[in-house]
Amino acid sequence: MNTKKILNSIYEELEIESVKELDLKTVYKDLDEWDSMSVIILIGFFEENFSITISGETLNELTTFGDLFLKLKINDK
Amino acid sequence: MINCEISNIEFVLPSVLLDNNFFKANHPEYNFNKFEKNVGIKSRHVCADNESTLTLAINAINKLINKNNIDKNNIDFLILCTQSPEYMLPTTSCIIQERCGLPNSIGAFDINLGCSGYTYGLSIAKAMIGSGQAKNVVLVTSETYSKYINKKDLINSLLFGDAATATLISKSEYNGIENFIFGTDGAGYDKLIVKNNFFNKATTAPEKTYSNFNVYTDNNLYMDGPEVFNFTLDKIPTLVEEIYKKNKTNNEAISKYIFHQANMMLLEFVRRKAKIDKSKMFYSLSNTGNTVSNTIPIALKEYSKIRPNNDEKIVLAGFGVGLSWCGGIINLKNKI
Numbered sequence: 001m002n003t004k005k006i007l008n009s010i011y012e013e014l015e016i017e018s019v020k021e022l023d024l025k026t027v028y029k030d031l032d033e034w035d036s037m038s039v040i041i042l043i044g045f046f047e048e049n050f051s052i053t054i055s056g057e058t059l060n061e062l063t064t065f066g067d068l069f070l071k072l073k074i075n076d077k
Numbered sequence: 078m079i080n081c082e083i084s085n086i087e088f089v090l091p092s093v094l095l096d097n098n099f100f101k102a103n104h105p106e107y108n109f110n111k112f113e114k115n116v117g118i119k120s121r122h123v124c125a126d127n128e129s130t131l132t133l134a135i136n137a138i139n140k141l142i143n144k145n146n147i148d149k150n151n152i153d154f155l156i157l158c159t160q161s162p163e164y165m166l167p168t169t170s171c172i173i174q175e176r177c178g179l180p181n182s183i184g185a186f187d188i189n190l191g192c193s194g195y196t197y198g199l200s201i202a203k204a205m206i207g208s209g210q211a212k213n214v215v216l217v218t219s220e221t222y223s224k225y226i227n228k229k230d231l232i233n234s235l236l237f238g239d240a241a242t243a244t245l246i247s248k249s250e251y252n253g254i255e256n257f258i259f260g261t262d263g264a265g266y267d268k269l270i271v272k273n274n275f276f277n278k279a280t281t282a283p284e285k286t287y288s289n290f291n292v293y294t295d296n297n298l299y300m301d302g303p304e305v306f307n308f309t310l311d312k313i314p315t316l317v318e319e320i321y322k323k324n325k326t327n328n329e330a331i332s333k334y335i336f337h338q339a340n341m342m343l344l345e346f347v348r349r350k351a352k353i354d355k356s357k358m359f360y361s362l363s364n365t366g367n368t369v370s371n372t373i374p375i376a377l378k379e380y381s382k383i384r385p386n387n388d389e390k391i392v393l394a395g396f397g398v399g400l401s402w403c404g405g406i407i408n409l410k411n412k413i
Contacts, residue, residue, distance in 0.1 A: 033108070033111075035107075035108070036291070036302055037111065037112065037116070039303050040302060040303060041342070044310070047307075047346070053307055053310075053311070055307065056303025056304060057303075
């Protein structure tokens with residue numbers, strides 16, 4: 001799955017309506033829909049699809065999806 | 078080994094019913110539809126000022142005894158699972174013995190466990206009956222977390238409810254309770270915690286916030302949701318595999334999975350990771366919320382109302398505060 005597809009899946013999982021699409025520069029914490037439930041949904045998404053465990057603390061420390069993918073070593077290569 | 082089975086379960090809910098609309102007025106910015114859809118909780122019951130762990134527990138036992146025509150004199154052991162005891166001391170189960178008119182000859186003690194408490198309690202009851210020390214054990218769960226939750230803490234107020242249950246476990250020819258697996262990880266003790274206790278309860282503990290809607294002081298319940306979620310996803314699918322192995326069975330022989338009803342989203346992630354068919358998973362939290370050690374017996378009772386009248390093998394799993402987990406297999410042949 002490339003980063004674009006991952007972002008599209010996250011868009012659907014988080015039921016985003018406040019922006020048209022997500023990109024690597026999107027600051028997830030600034031999204032209107034971002035709340036404690038979104039944290040859980042995102043953690044579950046990465047665990048289920050990539051067997052990657054992210055802590056709530058990590059999500060708190062990072063800001064953009066680009067930062068997050070870099071940390072999780074997810075890229076288009 | 079002497080066998081035992083679950084004979085009856087009853088539960089009671091406290092008098093104050095709070096649906097999600099109750100919270101909307103103070104939090105118009107919160108997406109309650111998303112909460113209901115993902116978490117699966119529409120309402121919960123919480124205690125009025127005159128209700129407590131003790132009163133709920135007494136009501137649950139009286140309901141168990143009266144509805145099922147149980148002779149109190151045949152009860153020889155009482156186990157209460159609670160993390161919201163009536164007093165620091167004495168043990169709440171001792172007060173229950175007197176208030177419910179149970180014989181002086183019974184043994185009674187409390188266990189301080191949360192969401193893993195019911196499965197722990199079943200295993201203890203099995204051990205007491207199996208070793209010939211008791212014939213009829215009443216296992217009570219009674220929890221009033223609402224008294225710990227800060228009134229400004231929207232998320233935990235939405236998640237948790239109060240309740241009590243009473244289960245009669247009796248000596249039997251039928252092997253109704255099979256083997257259980259236990260687990261503990263105290264490194265996560267602070268992920269779900271009420272920090273201050275009877276000795277150091279501060280009257281002016283400073284307010285803290287986390288996420289947009291959680292407010293608490295050290296006198297209140299604090300839950301690190303993401304870490305509890307990660308713990309559950311890490312441990313419970315493995316626990317299910319261990320339960321199969323310990324009981325020499327597999328998922329095809331299991332007719333239902335009844336897990337601690339923490340929230341729908343978490344249960345769905347666990348179900349998928351543990352490769353459990355959706356039709357075999359039982360959910361029962363819409364109108365009660367997360368009632369801690371009560372969720373499994375409440376779900377069992379609700380399932381019993383609709384289940385087919387044949388022998389069934391059911392996997393139970395409790396997990397949460399501690400961090401602690403415990404699961405095993407029960408067999409049902411009758412309504413409980």
